[in-house]
Amino acid sequence: MAIPANQKSKFPVLSLDITDRDILFEDNHLIAVNKRAGDIVQVDDTGDESLDEKVKRYIAKKYNKPNGAFLGVVHRLDRPVSGVILFAKTSKSLERINKMFKSRDMHKTYWAVVRNRPAIESGTLIHWLVKNPQKNVTKAYEKEVPGSQRAELNYKLIGELGGYYLIEVDPITGRPHQIRVQLATLNCPIVGDNKYGYPRGSLKKSICLHARKLQFMHPVKLEPITIFAPLPQDGFWERFESLA
Numbered sequence: 001m002a003i004p005a006n007q008k009s010k011f012p013v014l015s016l017d018i019t020d021r022d023i024l025f026e027d028n029h030l031i032a033v034n035k036r037a038g039d040i041v042q043v044d045d046t047g048d049e050s051l052d053e054k055v056k057r058y059i060a061k062k063y064n065k066p067n068g069a070f071l072g073v074v075h076r077l078d079r080p081v082s083g084v085i086l087f088a089k090t091s092k093s094l095e096r097i098n099k100m101f102k103s104r105d106m107h108k109t110y111w112a113v114v115r116n117r118p119a120i121e122s123g124t125l126i127h128w129l130v131k132n133p134q135k136n137v138t139k140a141y142e143k144e145v146p147g148s149q150r151a152e153l154n155y156k157l158i159g160e161l162g163g164y165y166l167i168e169v170d171p172i173t174g175r176p177h178q179i180r181v182q183l184a185t186l187n188c189p190i191v192g193d194n195k196y197g198y199p200r201g202s203l204k205k206s207i208c209l210h211a212r213k214l215q216f217m218h219p220v221k222l223e224p225i226t227i228f229a230p231l232p233q234d235g236f237w238e239r240f241e242s243l244a
Contacts, residue, residue: 030093037206052071108174110171140184
C-alpha cells in the first residue's frame with residue numbers, strides 16, 4: 001500500500017540489522033538493545049522497519065526459530081533518541097515488566113547535551129504537559145490545565161566540554177517528549193531538537209538525548225539489574241564519556 005506523502009519518513013532509512021554488539025543484556029526472559037537514533041521502536045505510518053521487528057529477526061536467527069520469536073514492547077524512546085531500550089522475550093516477563101513501569105519501579109537515567117548552561121545546576125522540574133497529536137508536539141504548563149498530565153524529573157549538570165553542557169536527567173514520570181520539553185523550559189533545549197527551541201536540527205535527524213542507564217529488579221529472578229548504554233560513536237557524543 002502506498003504511503004501518503006505527508007506521512008513518509010523524514011528520517012534516514014536505517015536498514016542495519018541488529019547484531020551481537022547492539023545487545024546490552026539478554027537472558028531467557030529479557031533482551032536490551034542500544035537503540036540507534038533514527039530507529040522507530042514500533043511500526044508507524046511511515047512504513048519504516050521498526051526496531052522490534054529487527055530484534056525479533058535477530059532472536060529467530062540466533063536461536064533457529066523458523067516460526068519467529070515472541071517479543072513484547074514494554075517502553076519506547078522517541079525516534080531521534082538513542083540508548084537502552086528493554087524488550088520482553090516471554091509473556092510472563094512482559095506482564096511483570098509492564099507492572100513495574102506502571103508502579104515506577106523502573107529507574108531510568110538519560111544524558112542530554114545542551115548549549116546553554118542551566119541557571120540552577122541541579123533541581124526538580126514539575127510541569128503539566130499537553131500533547132498535540134496532530135502536530136506531535138507537547139506543551140508544558142506551570143499549573144494543571146484541562147487534559148494535562150503531571151510530569152516530574154530530577155536533573156543535574158555534569159560538566160562542560162567545548163561550549164556544550166552535559167546534563168543528567170532522572171525522569172520520575174514517563175510522558176511524551178517529557179525531557180525534551182521540560183529542559184526547554186530551563187532555556188536549555190537539547191542540541192539538534194529544533195522542535196523544542198534549538199535553532200537548527202541535525203542533518204542526521206537525531207537529537208543529543210541518550211537513554212544512558214536502566215535499573216530494575218529482574219521480574220523472574222528477582223535480582224537487581226543495571227544496564228548501561230555506551231554513547232553513540234558519531235564523532236560528537238563519545239567525547240562526553242570523559243565527563244562521566
